[in-house]
Amino acid sequence: MSHLQFADDTLVFCEAEEQYVRSIKELFLTFQAFSGLCVNYKKSGLLMLGKDEGWILRIKRMLECTRIQLPFNYLGIPLGANMRKAASWQSVLDKVQKRLKSWKCSSLFRGGRLTMIKSVPNSLPIYYLCLFKVPRKVADDIIRIQRKFLWSGDKEGKFMPLVRWELVMKQKNEGGLEVGDIAVKNIALLLKWWWKYGTEDDQLWKKVVKSIYQEDNGLIPSKLGYKCPGPWLAIKNVVNNQQPLSMKTMQYLRLELGNGERIKFWEDPWLQEGILKNLFPQLYVLSRQQNTIIARMGWFEGRRWNWVLAWRRELSQEELKQVDELNTILQQHQPVIDGKDSMLWDAKKNYTIKAFQQAVNRGSVYDSVICKAWMKLAPPKVEFFLWLALLGKLNTKEMLWKKEILQANQLGCPLCSSQSETENLDHLLVHCPISWSIWCTIAEDLGQVITVPMNFRNHFQEWMSRQWRNIIMRKIWCSAFFAVA
Numbered sequence: 001m002s003h004l005q006f007a008d009d010t011l012v013f014c015e016a017e018e019q020y021v022r023s024i025k026e027l028f029l030t031f032q033a034f035s036g037l038c039v040n041y042k043k044s045g046l047l048m049l050g051k052d053e054g055w056i057l058r059i060k061r062m063l064e065c066t067r068i069q070l071p072f073n074y075l076g077i078p079l080g081a082n083m084r085k086a087a088s089w090q091s092v093l094d095k096v097q098k099r100l101k102s103w104k105c106s107s108l109f110r111g112g113r114l115t116m117i118k119s120v121p122n123s124l125p126i127y128y129l130c131l132f133k134v135p136r137k138v139a140d141d142i143i144r145i146q147r148k149f150l151w152s153g154d155k156e157g158k159f160m161p162l163v164r165w166e167l168v169m170k171q172k173n174e175g176g177l178e179v180g181d182i183a184v185k186n187i188a189l190l191l192k193w194w195w196k197y198g199t200e201d202d203q204l205w206k207k208v209v210k211s212i213y214q215e216d217n218g219l220i221p222s223k224l225g226y227k228c229p230g231p232w233l234a235i236k237n238v239v240n241n242q243q244p245l246s247m248k249t250m251q252y253l254r255l256e257l258g259n260g261e262r263i264k265f266w267e268d269p270w271l272q273e274g275i276l277k278n279l280f281p282q283l284y285v286l287s288r289q290q291n292t293i294i295a296r297m298g299w300f301e302g303r304r305w306n307w308v309l310a311w312r313r314e315l316s317q318e319e320l321k322q323v324d325e326l327n328t329i330l331q332q333h334q335p336v337i338d339g340k341d342s343m344l345w346d347a348k349k350n351y352t353i354k355a356f357q358q359a360v361n362r363g364s365v366y367d368s369v370i371c372k373a374w375m376k377l378a379p380p381k382v383e384f385f386l387w388l389a390l391l392g393k394l395n396t397k398e399m400l401w402k403k404e405i406l407q408a409n410q411l412g413c414p415l416c417s418s419q420s421e422t423e424n425l426d427h428l429l430v431h432c433p434i435s436w437s438i439w440c441t442i443a444e445d446l447g448q449v450i451t452v453p454m455n456f457r458n459h460f461q462e463w464m465s466r467q468w469r470n471i472i473m474r475k476i477w478c479s480a481f482f483a484v485a
């Protein structure tokens, strides 16, 4: 590769020999003479590897440009830094902190802060998250910044979270706030490269990666190949480890068998049943066809495929039984002579970050009542309040007493000024005579009859489940709940 261009930037590569540098300079001068466009050497940088200081100084003088050293930033990405070290991510953390500080956070309500934490830390380091595996420590630091900001704004010192962070991170239809987990997002973004790898054969980046890492023609990055440290190695390993999330990810990544030219029989995930190497570990050890593509594991008789399995030695009775099992699976699958191997995510020929999140979240329990808090009928701060109330996590006097902030004699309800009633969530929002009379008035105005519910959650459920023939009336009815709450 001799050069790369992006927008108004040009990168020129050459071997560290004086004659090469000299001819490049001549080339620039010729270009200048012909086009009238000249290179601004003062703004250009020279990076050299593997040469002594004297040589570097001489070349620098010849080109009259500044000298740059690794690591440096190019298009916002640090080049040459070891991104497995938490220290290399400090600038990202600083940026997130600074961005949140720059807002008048103390004046933002929680609804607004929620929007901020979702947008800022999730979008700022995205450049980095697309390319590098975020170290666990950095992910934890970002989460700490998000948590602190959500619950206490920019106030210094300790903060009091009202809801577990695991729930806050979850999708709204699962009862969470959809803040998301930065580590999950990171894997989703890195996996995108697997997708590109399998689909963008003619792209320059793929050619470069293939040649550096000595990758074969497979649809997914091979586990073999050259282990040169760098972003690609981390991307390759993103799901090739035994972490729970990686294992879950592998359940959804599948290769669809075409002619079998780009799928490895034992190692690749091309069967619903799983990866053959893991299903038949004993046979895998004995196979003479490790790392062999499917197309070379049999032959076509007309359009019919015959599997051929080869072993290192004669198989025992027990092993033959396993081969029978394997054959039963293989009978249901065969390459198609003019087919093309392809990649599937969750049975679809398309990979998106959203599809990734949906797949890995599948099977988690969700709270159908709480997710109704986000019907976009009220400003975010009201929705947030309702969400807390439905979870029973409002800081009422009773709650503050449990947290040992208030004394037992300070718990009276401020609305009905009754000292015998404790200000807890259900009393304050439903059972207190003053609150209840408001609910009744609204219901009456809209021509509905309501009965005293057991608690606030039931009240909300009952209110929201009313059937309305008129869609606008339904909206008004639902909004009324938010207005009162």
Ligand SMILES: [Zn+2]
Residues within 6 Å of the ligand: 413, 414, 415, 416, 417, 418, 421, 427, 428, 431, 432, 433, 434
């Ligand atoms: Zn009361």
